[in-house]
Amino acid sequence: MHLQGLDLNLLIALDALLTERNVTRAAERIHISQPGMSSALQKLRHHFSDQLLERIGRNMELTARGRALAEPVKSILSQVRELSEEASRFDPATARRVFRIAATTYGCELLAAPLIVALGRTAPLVSVEFEELAPDTAERILDGRVDFAITISARLLDKMDSHDEHFHSEKLFTDSFVVAVAKDNACPHDAVSFDELCAMGYVETRFGGTIAGISEQLWRQQPRQPHISCWLPNFHLTLDTIGKTDMATILPRLLVSLQGERYNVRALPVPFEMPILEERLYWHKRNDNDPGHRWIADMLRQITLG
CATH class of the missing domain: 1.10.10.10 (Winged helix-like DNA-binding domain superfamily/Winged helix DNA-binding domain)
Known part of the structure; x- marks a missing residue:
């Protein structure tokens, strides 16, 4: 035509x-x-x-x-x-599609391997590409370069205000925060006080070099802040640094649980109030009627429930 x-x-x-x-x-x-x-x-x-x-x-x-x-x-x-x-149909056994998902290293750590294993069993010709969450992720969803973003709403908030009418989102999973320190750190084994935490060197994670994490935002509201020794672009570098020094950081509990042994890190309670971490799944509304898009979203839901 x-x-x-x-x-x-x-x-x-x-x-x-x-x-x-x-x-x-x-x-x-x-x-x-x-x-x-x-x-x-x-x-x-x-x-x-x-x-x-x-x-x-x-x-x-x-x-x-x-x-x-x-x-x-x-x-x-x-x-x-x-x-x-x-x-109106999507047969995962024969479909040939590539889905792109933007997430932090934390989101990738929890979801990438389980999703790839599940696709290998049920959708051998479907591929998935994970990329780091970035300041332009909202625009990449808008123009179709990204199918989904997995993030807390605050990280996309500055873009969501102007594009909210184009996006749908839902809660994918929740987590809590812990203080992460090296297993051989000199602080008490089962707890660290607010003053002790402020006196320690602190490592902060900034995604894409510019996106401040929740802990950094909440520190700004406290009457006293620790000395930030360095800013690192992902959680793995942060964990590696913590495990080799006497410094501390605040990270999601599930991540520390998964990677604690690998990086010589243990978890302590946060000595001030922290919100529950709610990771949400974002996508463009135009994909609501795409059965393949709905199918991969359901796979992500099943993984978080499992």
Whole structure:
């Protein structure tokens, strides 16, 4: 079918290109060859009289026309798929899909391996790509580069206010916080006081180098704060540092329980009130009618319940 000279089959390629911003990844996304995707890009550039993608430094970025097309094209394809009988079915045993999930190292630690094992049993052609939660994760959900984000709402809050009408979310699991110290740390075995914690060197985790964790935000509300010796970009580096020093940090209980032996770390109660950690699953509302999207979300729910 053609519309004003545009082969509508090219819309699928256009959506992949505008989403991935990379010819190779776009080709992989819709399972065609790289030369085939390059040919499609040339046809699209001719039709729209625009480059759509242009090289900026080492990266490919969307032109203004490309950015303007991204959301309408994705919405059109979503509506077309809803008209298809096949779109109402999803057979995990034969489906070939790639799902992308943004999460902290903590979320990946708890969910990645169990999900990959489950996919190997029930959906051998379905792949999952985990990436670090980043300041632009909300935008990546909007433009389709990420299918899900697993995070506390506070970490996306600055973006959620302006995009809330596009997202759905639900509670995935809850956790609590503990003080993490080395097993051979000189502090008392079963507890640490507020003053003792403030007197210790402290390690803070900032995701993507800029996203402050809950503990850092709550420390700012306390009458006294510890000296922060360093900021690290993920929980594993933080745990490794804690296990080799006399410093402390505050981390999710489940993570310390899973990795305590590996990193020579033990858990103590936090000497001031901390909120329950509620990790939520976020996705774009346009995916609500996608059976594959619903299926992978249900897999994540089953893993957290298990």
